[in-house]
Amino acid sequence: MALGHNLDDMAQSILMNFQKGEVERSIRLAPHTENPIDGIAPRIVPLRWIPEQEIHAHAICQGLPIHHGDCPHAPGAMRQQSRGIVAQMESMTPGARHGLLHSLDEIPQNSPRDREKSYGRDSKMRRVRRGDKQGSLSGLHDEEMASRDGLGGKK
Template identity: 35%
Template structure:
């Protein structure tokens, strides 16, 4: 009879195919927490005294991240402020904002709700009504990063932590490789930095945790999470790549790990050869980092307004 590899409990909740490890509920929760905190230490993602801005959507990944980082806050190693961005997706975003608020209140963590409407002058629903040449994910990603960087400065945060998991990272690697977007590949990683003084370091503490395990963790811990998928994401290129990776993982359980490991080995060469040379300027419109006259967010704002 199968039993937990750590404690012998016969009530198994997961068989981790990539490692062959079988765990019960309590041991799985402990394993995930130890894994994430160990990765943070090993990769030096957080230092004592950091103020970490957690991008809290209300989904399983960001909620899990908030609860695990709260262990560091309780030990007075870091301070945390959570920020939820309301993109303005009618019938979808309201519930995520509510769930995010519930989790922040549960932990006694300062929580800010900011909106596309306030920062860029329109919701994603309004933007998409006036756009026919790009999908919503393109706009959303650019604007979310732009807003997070501004809020981080407003809050005096030293790090921005996002809930990107292993599936997300493998998808990003595959997408940019297939599109031939080498510049984007040089920026993918567990830690994103810039020589520009107004740029806040971004970290991904869940980068080595598969999506199915973030979902199971939320379930095992009985965390309130927003499970609905974004209505704009279903037909995106990312969704198609995600489906492909999940299908191939059925027969090759370690494929996403090997994608990540292989990429991390070649990334230093990519950065050396293809990183943009020269100093980064600032956007004439908003003062954020920009390769040209305007940053991408301000360029997009000019298109749809």
């Protein structure tokens, strides 16, 4: 399936999903022809690195019809807020949209094998994420403090 999302659409979607803590939704957004996701048709997104303004300018130069109306659901929608934030980020830090998209591409897919490559079976970060006492940040701090104070923590 080919999607027509451009760079601005992708950056806005990534930001919205991150704001809501829905990273998994962002992973499902983008091209996944090499690593298909069960239950989702393989997708390509050929315009994802092209800014909306460039696509608009190209359409005008080619004499293509352009729809200028807003989506009827746009007023008050989270996308409107994200559109403004992404535009502000881009004006303050040129390349911010590309940075958001590159960040998405760097997220390991949610397979146990890829997670293990990222965190290792028993790495400290993985234990912190699981909330194990020995792996929790407070647990590490408590052990270090007890050891330093001679109260019997790990040495």
